[in-house]
Amino acid sequence: MQDKLNESPLFSIIMPVYNTAEFLEKAIESVLRQDYEDFELIAVNDGSTDKSPAKLEKYQKKDDRITVIHQENQGISGARNTGIKYSSGHYVYFFDSDDMLKQGALSYVAKQWMEHECDVIGFSMEYIDRSGTVEIPDKYCIKPEHQQPVKGEDYFVRMMREGRYYPVVFLYFFNRGFLIKNQLDFPYGYWHEDDMFILRALCLADNIMTTSKQYYRHREWLGSFMSYQKGLKSVEGCIYAYKLYLQFLDDHDCNLKERTRREITNRSRSLVHQALNILYRIRKENEKNLWIDEYLENQEINKLGLLVKFHSRFPGLFKAVEKLKLLRILRTIGIRV
Numbered sequence: 001m002q003d004k005l006n007e008s009p010l011f012s013i014i015m016p017v018y019n020t021a022e023f024l025e026k027a028i029e030s031v032l033r034q035d036y037e038d039f040e041l042i043a044v045n046d047g048s049t050d051k052s053p054a055k056l057e058k059y060q061k062k063d064d065r066i067t068v069i070h071q072e073n074q075g076i077s078g079a080r081n082t083g084i085k086y087s088s089g090h091y092v093y094f095f096d097s098d099d100m101l102k103q104g105a106l107s108y109v110a111k112q113w114m115e116h117e118c119d120v121i122g123f124s125m126e127y128i129d130r131s132g133t134v135e136i137p138d139k140y141c142i143k144p145e146h147q148q149p150v151k152g153e154d155y156f157v158r159m160m161r162e163g164r165y166y167p168v169v170f171l172y173f174f175n176r177g178f179l180i181k182n183q184l185d186f187p188y189g190y191w192h193e194d195d196m197f198i199l200r201a202l203c204l205a206d207n208i209m210t211t212s213k214q215y216y217r218h219r220e221w222l223g224s225f226m227s228y229q230k231g232l233k234s235v236e237g238c239i240y241a242y243k244l245y246l247q248f249l250d251d252h253d254c255n256l257k258e259r260t261r262r263e264i265t266n267r268s269r270s271l272v273h274q275a276l277n278i279l280y281r282i283r284k285e286n287e288k289n290l291w292i293d294e295y296l297e298n299q300e301i302n303k304l305g306l307l308v309k310f311h312s313r314f315p316g317l318f319k320a321v322e323k324l325k326l327l328r329i330l331r332t333i334g335i336r337v
Helices: 002-007 021-031 052-062 075-086 105-116 152-163 176-181 193-204 229-250 258-286 300-303 305-312 315-331
Strands: 011-017 039-046 066-071 090-093 121-128 172-176 208-219
Touching: 011 021, 011 075, 011 105, 011 305, 021 052, 039 052, 039 075, 052 066, 066 075, 075 090, 075 121, 075 193, 090 176, 090 193, 105 121, 105 208, 152 193, 152 258, 172 176, 172 193, 176 193, 193 229, 193 258, 258 305, 258 315, 300 305, 305 315
Parallel strands: 011 039, 011 090, 039 066, 121 208
Antiparallel strands: 090 172, 121 172
């Protein structure tokens, strides 16, 4: 294993950058100050129009572990795929340029690599607001403690059944050989790119380890307004992901456990429900006559079961029923509403 470390860095940290100058220095410093130093930081400037490019160039001159790549705007998927192309590390990590790595993150992953060399290694996170204040963590922030490797699809099923599945790439390090072998990259031009990447990676991983230790600080942008155009992009991403998962199930029919297939189908349903909710809001707020039929055939909707079919035909009634269910749950646990 030591020979591998001598040939190339252990970690390739890929950081897409698009107009995040306000937070960029804190993000980069959180990487450079790690107590484990065997890494390369590949910063992909994705057509930024603020001061981000100049700041990146300044850091590249200061530290030879930093490589800056400038490209026309291709979106976060395009920037990450560019980073993969130029990476040389044993593990690949996708880092957001407005977030921060806490001290010890790289040391933790390096230790797990030396002992187990897993396909995927994950850790937990904490939210911070715009001012940097740490918020109270929820169940999505904390991952289970796996001291020994578990099969990726078993981990995926557990997270789905416990309601803790949170598909974001910045909480996982991926073995680069594993990504290349399975041809895993990000779909260009679609939202929910993390969801599409994480589900396939977890279900294909022979082994994965995670910890409840919070090594990542993620900025949460609350109250962001979803415009009409953003709403459409989100719907298109949900539907694309749903169809990608159907193809994934067909391609790996013989290799996946039945319970894994069920949970992938459940995730597909939740994405279609999400698309239906967004379309309902667009119709109400923008007076646009947009329905799910423009994205899915009737037979595709029918495959997802009666609840999705009911939601697609009677969205207002579906939301009313969901609200009643929530009220009953709150009353059951003693909350007056």
